[in-house]
Amino acid sequence: MKPTHHRISRRVFTLGAAGAAIAAPFVSRASAATVPNIRYATGGGIGPNEMETIIFLDHLKQNVLKNYGKSYTLDMTFTRGTPEAAALLAAGQVDVATLSGPAFATVIVKDAVPGGLTIISDNYQDGHPGNATNSFMVLKDSPIKSVTDLKGKKIGINAFASAVDLALRVVLKKNGIDPRRDVEIVEIAFPNIASAIREKRIDCGVLVIPFLAVESPKGDLRPVFTGGDAFGPSSVIFQVTTNVFLKANPDAVRGFLADYVDGIAWFYDPANREKAVQIVSDFTKSPKEVLNSYFATDRDYYRDPNGCVSAQTVQKPLDAMFEEKLIDRRIEVAKYLNLGFLPKPCAP
Numbered sequence: 481m482k483p484t485h486h487r488i489s490r491r492v493f494t495l496g497a498a499g500a501a502i503a504a505p506f507v508s509r510a511s512a513a514t515v516p517n518i519r520y521a522t523g524g525g526i527g528p529n530e531m532e533t534i535i536f537l538d539h540l541k542q543n544v545l546k547n548y549g550k551s552y553t554l555d556m557t558f559t560r561g562t563p564e565a566a567a568l569l570a571a572g573q574v575d576v577a578t579l580s581g582p583a584f585a586t587v588i589v590k591d592a593v594p595g596g597l598t599i600i601s602d603n604y605q606d607g608h609p610g611n612a613t614n615s616f617m618v619l620k621d622s623p624i625k626s627v628t629d630l631k632g633k634k635i636g637i638n639a640f641a642s643a644v645d646l647a648l649r650v651v652l653k654k655n656g657i658d659p660r661r662d663v664e665i666v667e668i669a670f671p672n673i674a675s676a677i678r679e680k681r682i683d684c685g686v687l688v689i690p691f692l693a694v695e696s697p698k699g700d701l702r703p704v705f706t707g708g709d710a711f712g713p714s715s716v717i718f719q720v721t722t723n724v725f726l727k728a729n730p731d732a733v734r735g736f737l738a739d740y741v742d743g744i745a746w747f748y749d750p751a752n753r754e755k756a757v758q759i760v761s762d763f764t765k766s767p768k769e770v771l772n773s774y775f776a777t778d779r780d781y782y783r784d785p786n787g788c789v790s791a792q793t794v795q796k797p798l799d800a801m802f803e804e805k806l807i808d809r810r811i812e813v814a815k816y817l818n819l820g821f822l823p824k825p826c827a828p
Contacts, residue, residue: 580646
């Protein structure tokens with residue numbers, strides 16, 4: 481039975497070229513009270529950066545996803561970054577969210593979410609050999625040649641306490657630069673970072689997918705370091721749920737994750753390439769030729785096809801937070817990881 485009632489979350493944020501149109505595909509709710517509704521907060525990226533933002537578009541809900549409207553429905557809130565998604569979890573306003581390691585760690589050490597959180601799947605990984613990696617870029621003719629040259633400079637990230645913020649601080653400290661005293665770190669929305677570099681409002685800024693793929697071919701920017709330089713292969717963002725929601729609605733979580741994995745498979749299937757690129761282009765307003773150049777290829781992030789993630793892949797950035805005294809205790813990720821709700825078993 482398909483949902484018949486529609487509403488838009490009051491916290492839909494417009495990001496970049498996608499504009500206000502991003503809200504429309506996600507407003508369905510179940511007409512039957514027996515179907516649990518999942519209130520979901522994204523991590524601040526637009527598809528195909530965060531796959532959940534494109535997996536639950538109308539075409540897939542109608543033609544690919546087997547459980548939508550049966551075991552769960554979805555209200556999606558677009559945030560500016562994972563710290564905001566974490567705040568919504570803490571306020572009890574969402575049930576499932578995309579979080580970065582730093583946002584997750586902050587929630588855990590502060591015991592901010594009543595009942596706690598569980599990591600239920602991966603989203604994407606950075607620093608994976610052979611795939612795209614988040615890159616801190618400067619102008620091609622910039623005098624900044626290495627990380628040590630960033631001392632005294634202004635660096636742009638999307639949000640404080642985000643995954644890229646942590647990577648920046650770790651790399652700076654590895655190179656003898658105090659991120660609090662020796663540089664100025666400023667918040668700039670992902671879509672605006674490249675222009676801020678070109679206009680010399682910042683000296684360096686981080687580019688993530690899809691902006692990395694769009695801006696790099698222009699040839700006037702070059703990387704100084706990457707997320708892989710900070711941690712090697714690591715999970716940048718992953719999906720969590722509140723334990724309260726998980727206990728009350730285990731079948732809804734299973735159905736959601738089964739559809740999430742089916743959605744990944746559909747987008748990566750070469751047989752669906754033309755339709756997949758068209759859907760993402762319509763959603764993001766990104767040219768199809770740009771999407772074809774990277775989306776679901778080795779120029780894209782690494783995504784586990786089954787949504788699996790190891791504890792160690794999440795652990796690396798959290799250990800760095802503890803070592804850098806950004807959190808006051810070490811977090812054992814394995815205690816918060818439960819991949820048993822995914823449709824296929826993950827390797828131990």
